[in-house]
Amino acid sequence: MLSESSKTVVLYIINATQLAVDDDNTLLKHVAESMKVGGKQSRDRFIFVVNKLDDFKKGEDSVDAALKKVRDYLADNGIENPNIYPASALTALNIRTILAQSDDDDDDDVYEAKGKVRKFNRNEEMFFENYAPLPASAKGIISNRLAKAIEDKDDKEQALIHSGVVPVEEAIRMYVLKYAKTAKIKNIVDTFIKKLESAQSFETTKKEISSNQKERDAIVERIDSIEAKLKSGEEAKKFKQDISAVNYDGEIAKLANNVIKKAQEKITKQLKDPKKKMSVDEAESLCAQFAKFADNLQAEVQVELENLIENTVQKNADDLLKQYKKKLADLVDEINVGNVELDPFEIMKGEIPTNTSSIISGSTKTEKVKTGEEWIPNYEKKWYKPWTWFQESGHYRDIMEDREYVDGKQLAEKFFAPIQEQLYENSSSAQDYAKKEAKRIKEAFAKKFDELDNLLNTKLEELKACATDEKKAQKKLEEAQSRLEWLDNIQTKVNAILDI
Numbered sequence: 407m408l409s410e411s412s413k414t415v416v417l418y419i420i421n422a423t424q425l426a427v428d429d430d431n432t433l434l435k436h437v438a439e440s441m442k443v444g445g446k447q448s449r450d451r452f453i454f455v456v457n458k459l460d461d462f463k464k465g466e467d468s469v470d471a472a473l474k475k476v477r478d479y480l481a482d483n484g485i486e487n488p489n490i491y492p493a494s495a496l497t498a499l500n501i502r503t504i505l506a507q508s509d510d511d512d513d514d515d516v517y518e519a520k521g522k523v524r525k526f527n528r529n530e531e532m533f534f535e536n537y538a539p540l541p542a543s544a545k546g547i548i549s550n551r552l553a554k555a556i557e558d559k560d561d562k563e564q565a566l567i568h569s570g571v572v573p574v575e576e577a578i579r580m581y582v583l584k585y586a587k588t589a590k591i592k593n594i595v596d597t598f599i600k601k602l603e604s605a606q607s608f609e610t611t612k613k614e615i616s617s618n619q620k621e622r623d624a625i626v627e628r629i630d631s632i633e634a635k636l637k638s639g640e641e642a643k644k645f646k647q648d649i650s651a652v653n654y655d656g657e658i659a660k661l662a663n664n665v666i667k668k669a670q671e672k673i674t675k676q677l678k679d680p681k682k683k684m685s686v687d688e689a690e691s692l693c694a695q696f697a698k699f700a701d702n703l704q705a706e707v708q709v710e711l712e713n714l715i716e717n718t719v720q721k722n723a724d725d726l727l728k729q730y731k732k733k734l735a736d737l738v739d740e741i742n743v744g745n746v747e748l749d750p751f752e753i754m755k756g757e758i759p760t761n762t763s764s765i766i767s768g769s770t771k772t773e774k775v776k777t778g779e780e781w782i783p784n785y786e787k788k789w790y791k792p793w794t795w796f797q798e799s800g801h802y803r804d805i806m807e808d809r810e811y812v813d814g815k816q817l818a819e820k821f822f823a824p825i826q827e828q829l830y831e832n833s834s835s836a837q838d839y840a841k842k843e844a845k846r847i848k849e850a851f852a853k854k855f856d857e858l859d860n861l862l863n864t865k866l867e868e869l870k871a872c873a874t875d876e877k878k879a880q881k882k883l884e885e886a887q888s889r890l891e892w893l894d895n896i897q898t899k900v901n902a903i904l905d906i
Contacts, residue, residue, distance in 0.1 A: 408440040415451045415581050422459045422472050425479050438484035447585055453489055453577050460494040460525065460532060469531055491577065492534040493570030497522045501566045523565040534570030544576045595903055606893050607752040608865060609886045615872040616883035622873040629870045632737050632750060636859055645733050649848060652725040654718050658840050662833045665710045669703055669829055677818045689812035696821050707829060711836040715843060722844045726851045727758065730858065754862055
């Protein structure tokens with residue numbers, strides 16, 4: 407998943423007492439690649455927490471030395487300038503659970519937790535908040551919190567801050583404020599501005615129609631023309647055909663096959679590696695490696711297929727919206743009258759969704775699907791005693807031993823046969839599922855488009871009233887002028903939000 411998103415915050419826990427394990431090395435390569443894409447946000451989103459830093463015995467090591475080891479270790483894996491936070495998660499957990507519920511020193515857990523509190527508060531090297539790479543503003547928040555805890559003689563709160571978990575929480579909060587929150591505000595403002603522009607366009611059109619007496623008959627004629635097109639069975643049929651034509655089945659099949667082809671190439675490489683003959687113990691060790699490889703491969707394939715489905719659904723949704731916008735654009739043909747513009751797209755722009763995720767999520771259901779199989783190898787060990795013989799003639803013959811061996815290539819082929827079969831099943835399932843989702847999305851959008859058509863009809867009726875009823879036209883003219891002033895004022899305030 408790391409390679410598929412460049413914005414999600416990632417908390418990476420490193421065990422200070424056990425660096426450089428194989429699992430870490432494999433995962434860190436993915437992290438390093440992910441951090442190279444997306445600029446500063448890609449680096450900021452990774453928060454590396456070095457845990458269990460309170461486990462070092464006095465005189466054996468130091469926090470500085472441990473953090474340097476971690477920094478060097480990450481650099482060896484291609485990760486430069488990481489945000490590293492030292493912590494003792496267990497200490498923080500005990501303060502927030504055991505010590506929050508009991509103060510009984512006769513309870514062993516309470517006694518041990520209190521010992522950790524004393525250890526952190528007495529030993530300045532254990533003030534982990536001092537090592538946290540936070541900006542000055544965030545450090546000020548933590549310093550103020552610590553000062554209050556000292557003033558209140560709250561030993562548990564002091565130790566909680568020293569444990570390093572509070573700085574980690576502050577780092578997460580800072581990331582949300584800096585990236586996620588601002589992005590959401592911008593999305594909201596952008597959506598709202600489109601609504602404002604749509605409303606302004608509608609009010610401007612009403613104003614122009616209400617004040618343009620000479621062209622009222624022609625305007626009514628044009629509005630009738632738009633309404634007729636909206637209600638026309640032929641137009642509706644053409645639109646449905648355009649919607650049906652949105653289809654990514656061929657592309658999805660091609661992409662899914664590429665995913666499986668890549669996975670197959672990795673398996674083929676594994677099939678070439680095993681030596682011809684090996685002992686049972688070697689075979690068991692090889693199968694353990696195969697199992698780990700197969701797990702990783704399955705995870706990669708699953709992520710790629712899930713993204714394939716998601717992207718296909720998104721493409722379908724985006725194309726459906728394009729078709730509806732095209733439909734609105736087609737309504738504009740030959741409907742402009744003198745200085746008065748009737749643009750259905752402009753007066754509906756704020757109502758057409760720009761973010762299709764709400765429609766997609768609203769039409770998405772959950773079902774149980776097969777995501778894989780677990781294959782457990784079964785080994786039956788057979789033991790053979792060596793046998794020897796000696797000829798009476800007095801000369802030696804070679805001593806022979808029956809020794810059991812496993813054919814490595816054959817083992818690999820047997821191991822991966824069900825996995826290869828499963829890959830193709832998963833590909834087929836993904837394609838079927840994507841097609842079902844695309845169909846569901848089309849149904850959901852069809853309902854939405856009906857709603858938009860009804861709304862457009864309502865707006866057209868209102869515009870027609872401006873052109874046909876002189877008293878109403880004067881009233882609408884005054885209303886439109888007042889609303890336009892109000893909308894301009896609101897837009898100025900909204901733009902100021904983005905400036906901030």
